[in-house]
Amino acid sequence: MNFDLEFVSQASAPVSAQDFKIPPPNYPASLTQDQLLEVVLQTGLDKCLDKVEKNVEEMKVKTTLYQTHPPRAKIGEKEGLRVDQCYFAYEYIYKKRTKNTKAIRRSVIRAKQVVDNRGVATGSSELSTFYQVASGRLKNGFTLQQHNEAGIGVYVGNEFGNVGGASARIEKRGGGAVSVPAVYLFLEGGMQQKTYFQMHNKFNELLPNQNINFLRGDIGVAKGLRLIKILELAPYLSIGLEAAKSRDWTNDAQFSGNVLKSMYFKYGANLSLNLRYNIQVVGGIGGYLFLIAEDGGGEITVGNQKVNYDYFFPDRAWGKAFSSYVGIRFQF
Secondary structure (H helix, E strand, O other), X not given: OOOOOOOOOOOOOOOOHHHHOOOOOOOOOOOOHHHHHHHHHHHHXXXXXXXXXXXXXXXXXXXXXXXEOOEEEOOOHHHOXXXXXXXXXXXXXXXXXXXXXXXXXXXXXXXXXXXXXXXXXXXXXXXXXXEEOOOOOOOOOOEEEEEOOOOEEEEEEEEEEOOOEEEEEEEEEOHHHHOOOOEEEEEEEEEEEEEEOOOEOOOOOEOOOEEEEEEEEEXXXXXXXXXXXXXXEEEEEEEEEEEEEOOXXXXXXXXXXXXXXXXXXXXXXXXXXXXXXXXXXXXXXXXXXXXXXXXXXXXXXXXXXXXXXXXXXXXXOOOOOEEEEEEEXXXX
């Protein structure tokens, strides 16, 4: 058989064998050279297809919505469907005046459970399940169209409380990698300025009023729970480091390295309300558990006893180091 082909597009994507020190799921702990080549080539192909699909309308997966409670469609692994992949739901409306049919986006859904239909060629495969992430009523027969995205989210906001100040977070969707919907890996940072009275130095000597600049950063994981279409609750847990400095700390006189720092655990939950499917206003609460105080010379001791971070900053003690959060979130 002869087929006429027409050139449409090309794409490239760098892939390194070093990226697969930890093999993907369904592969043994150590890969042979043939298995490694298979994984590298497939990963490169997937990345290239993702780029082409963003630019070529005809290559985006389109299918029919079969059920609405929950949303289900007859696509799966054969079409490259992954958990958390985004699809727009369109209704086609006929306009009598223009005698044209117009596609109107009614809602946005994401894949929740993906069926393996790679061995099915008759059209009688099982249905993959989705969940709604935008308002709008779904109806059987709506057209679903694949919408590729980077899976990146950015938070910008402010924390209020004993631990507070400007805060920012960047997150990456991990649902496709672990086959669990709405899992996020994130990096977060914040900064705060506060004045402390009757603060001690590492020699337990009382200092005059201190203007302290705090800088902190942490890495963590969050799990989104869809309460309603436009509302997501995301509990999270992270581990981080906070560093405190003052312009008055010089020549290692107060603290070695002119810095005071501590590791901490952070826990809490954020509630995201859609302004659009990819823009949300966010409110949340969180708590901090600060650990042993350190400076540039290591852990600090007073009377031969290691001291916690709250020895110097009482408002960062267990039960007091809470904050509330207000911000906005953009998803790309």
